Amino acid sequence: MIQKSILFKKGDCRISLNIPDALEYMPVKNVKKFCKDMISEVENDESFREFFSYIPEIEEKLKQEWDEASLKYQREYRLPDNGRDKLERDKIRTKNKRLLDKVKAAKARYERFEKRIPLLNELKEQYVLM
Numbered sequence: 001m002i003q004k005s006i007l008f009k010k011g012d013c014r015i016s017l018n019i020p021d022a023l024e025y026m027p028v029k030n031v032k033k034f035c036k037d038m039i040s041e042v043e044n045d046e047s048f049r050e051f052f053s054y055i056p057e058i059e060e061k062l063k064q065e066w067d068e069a070s071l072k073y074q075r076e077y078r079l080p081d082n083g084r085d086k087l088e089r090d091k092i093r094t095k096n097k098r099l100l101d102k103v104k105a106a107k108a109r110y111e112r113f114e115k116r117i118p119l120l121n122e123l124k125e126q127y128v129l130m
Contacts, residue, residue: 004054008038008047019051020058024112028119035123052124055117062113066106073099 008015080089
Protein backbone atom coordinates (compact mmCIF):
# COMPACT_ATOMS: atom_id res chain seq x y z
CA MET A 1 0.00 0.00 0.00
CA ILE A 2 1.16 3.51 -0.76
CA GLN A 3 2.41 5.45 2.24
CA LYS A 4 1.67 9.15 2.49
CA SER A 5 3.31 11.50 4.94
CA ILE A 6 1.38 14.57 6.09
CA LEU A 7 3.10 17.34 8.04
CA PHE A 8 1.36 18.93 11.04
CA LYS A 9 2.72 21.92 13.00
CA LYS A 10 2.10 23.29 16.46
CA GLY A 11 4.41 26.03 17.59
CA ASP A 12 7.96 24.76 17.13
CA CYS A 13 6.80 21.15 16.95
CA ARG A 14 6.63 19.45 13.54
CA ILE A 15 4.94 16.04 13.26
CA SER A 16 5.01 13.96 10.14
CA LEU A 17 2.15 11.46 10.22
CA ASN A 18 2.55 8.42 7.99
CA ILE A 19 -0.81 7.42 6.59
CA PRO A 20 -2.28 4.71 6.74
CA ASP A 21 0.13 3.13 9.27
CA ALA A 22 -0.49 5.78 11.92
CA LEU A 23 -4.25 5.28 11.72
CA GLU A 24 -3.88 1.54 11.87
CA TYR A 25 -1.52 1.26 14.83
CA MET A 26 -2.31 4.34 16.92
CA PRO A 27 -4.92 3.68 19.59
CA VAL A 28 -8.23 5.41 18.89
CA LYS A 29 -7.91 7.71 21.90
CA ASN A 30 -4.48 8.87 20.67
CA VAL A 31 -5.86 9.63 17.21
CA LYS A 32 -8.58 11.70 18.85
CA LYS A 33 -6.08 13.53 21.12
CA PHE A 34 -3.76 14.21 18.19
CA CYS A 35 -6.55 15.68 16.08
CA LYS A 36 -7.85 17.85 18.91
CA ASP A 37 -4.36 19.16 19.72
CA MET A 38 -3.40 19.88 16.13
CA ILE A 39 -6.73 21.25 14.87
CA SER A 40 -6.37 24.43 16.93
CA GLU A 41 -3.51 25.63 14.70
CA VAL A 42 -4.70 27.53 11.62
CA GLU A 43 -1.65 26.41 9.62
CA ASN A 44 -2.86 22.78 9.88
CA ASP A 45 -6.11 23.39 7.97
CA GLU A 46 -4.66 22.23 4.66
CA SER A 47 -2.98 19.22 6.31
CA PHE A 48 -6.29 18.13 7.82
CA ARG A 49 -8.11 18.55 4.52
CA GLU A 50 -5.50 16.34 2.87
CA PHE A 51 -5.66 13.88 5.77
CA PHE A 52 -9.45 13.51 5.63
CA SER A 53 -9.55 13.38 1.82
CA TYR A 54 -7.15 10.42 1.85
CA ILE A 55 -9.34 8.26 4.14
CA PRO A 56 -11.77 6.89 1.50
CA GLU A 57 -8.81 5.93 -0.68
CA ILE A 58 -7.20 4.04 2.21
CA GLU A 59 -10.44 2.23 2.96
CA GLU A 60 -10.82 1.21 -0.68
CA LYS A 61 -7.24 -0.07 -0.92
CA LEU A 62 -7.52 -2.09 2.28
CA LYS A 63 -10.75 -3.67 1.04
CA GLN A 64 -9.09 -4.42 -2.29
CA GLU A 65 -6.11 -6.09 -0.54
CA TRP A 66 -8.50 -8.26 1.45
CA ASP A 67 -10.44 -9.22 -1.70
CA GLU A 68 -7.23 -10.08 -3.56
CA ALA A 69 -5.96 -12.25 -0.69
CA SER A 70 -9.33 -14.03 -0.53
CA LEU A 71 -9.35 -14.71 -4.26
CA LYS A 72 -5.78 -15.99 -4.17
CA TYR A 73 -6.74 -18.32 -1.32
CA GLN A 74 -9.73 -19.62 -3.27
CA ARG A 75 -7.65 -20.22 -6.41
CA GLU A 76 -4.54 -21.75 -4.82
CA TYR A 77 -5.94 -23.79 -1.93
CA ARG A 78 -5.33 -27.51 -2.39
CA LEU A 79 -6.54 -30.50 -0.43
CA PRO A 80 -3.70 -32.54 1.06
CA ASP A 81 -4.90 -35.92 -0.27
CA ASN A 82 -3.97 -39.13 1.48
CA GLY A 83 -2.65 -40.59 -1.81
CA ARG A 84 0.47 -38.40 -1.59
CA ASP A 85 3.55 -38.93 0.52
CA LYS A 86 3.85 -37.22 3.89
CA LEU A 87 6.40 -34.61 2.77
CA GLU A 88 4.20 -33.42 -0.10
CA ARG A 89 1.12 -33.24 2.17
CA ASP A 90 3.09 -31.16 4.66
CA LYS A 91 4.19 -28.74 1.91
CA ILE A 92 0.58 -28.35 0.77
CA ARG A 93 -0.61 -27.74 4.34
CA THR A 94 2.14 -25.15 4.86
CA LYS A 95 1.21 -23.31 1.69
CA ASN A 96 -2.50 -23.43 2.62
CA LYS A 97 -1.69 -22.02 6.06
CA ARG A 98 0.31 -19.13 4.54
CA LEU A 99 -2.56 -18.32 2.20
CA LEU A 100 -5.06 -18.37 5.07
CA ASP A 101 -2.79 -16.24 7.27
CA LYS A 102 -2.58 -13.59 4.54
CA VAL A 103 -6.37 -13.49 4.26
CA LYS A 104 -6.76 -13.17 8.03
CA ALA A 105 -4.13 -10.40 8.21
CA ALA A 106 -5.75 -8.42 5.39
CA LYS A 107 -9.19 -8.80 6.95
CA ALA A 108 -7.92 -7.74 10.39
CA ARG A 109 -6.17 -4.68 8.93
CA TYR A 110 -9.35 -3.65 7.10
CA GLU A 111 -11.52 -4.16 10.19
CA ARG A 112 -9.10 -2.19 12.42
CA PHE A 113 -9.33 0.71 10.01
CA GLU A 114 -13.13 0.40 9.79
CA LYS A 115 -13.35 0.90 13.56
CA ARG A 116 -11.71 4.30 13.16
CA ILE A 117 -14.02 5.57 10.40
CA PRO A 118 -16.84 6.81 12.72
CA LEU A 119 -14.30 8.67 14.89
CA LEU A 120 -12.65 10.25 11.86
CA ASN A 121 -16.00 11.28 10.40
CA GLU A 122 -16.99 12.84 13.73
CA LEU A 123 -13.72 14.78 13.91
CA LYS A 124 -14.12 15.87 10.30
CA GLU A 125 -17.61 17.23 10.97
CA GLN A 126 -16.55 19.00 14.17
CA TYR A 127 -13.36 20.66 13.06
CA VAL A 128 -12.58 20.66 9.37
CA LEU A 129 -15.95 21.66 8.01
CA MET A 130 -16.28 24.72 10.24
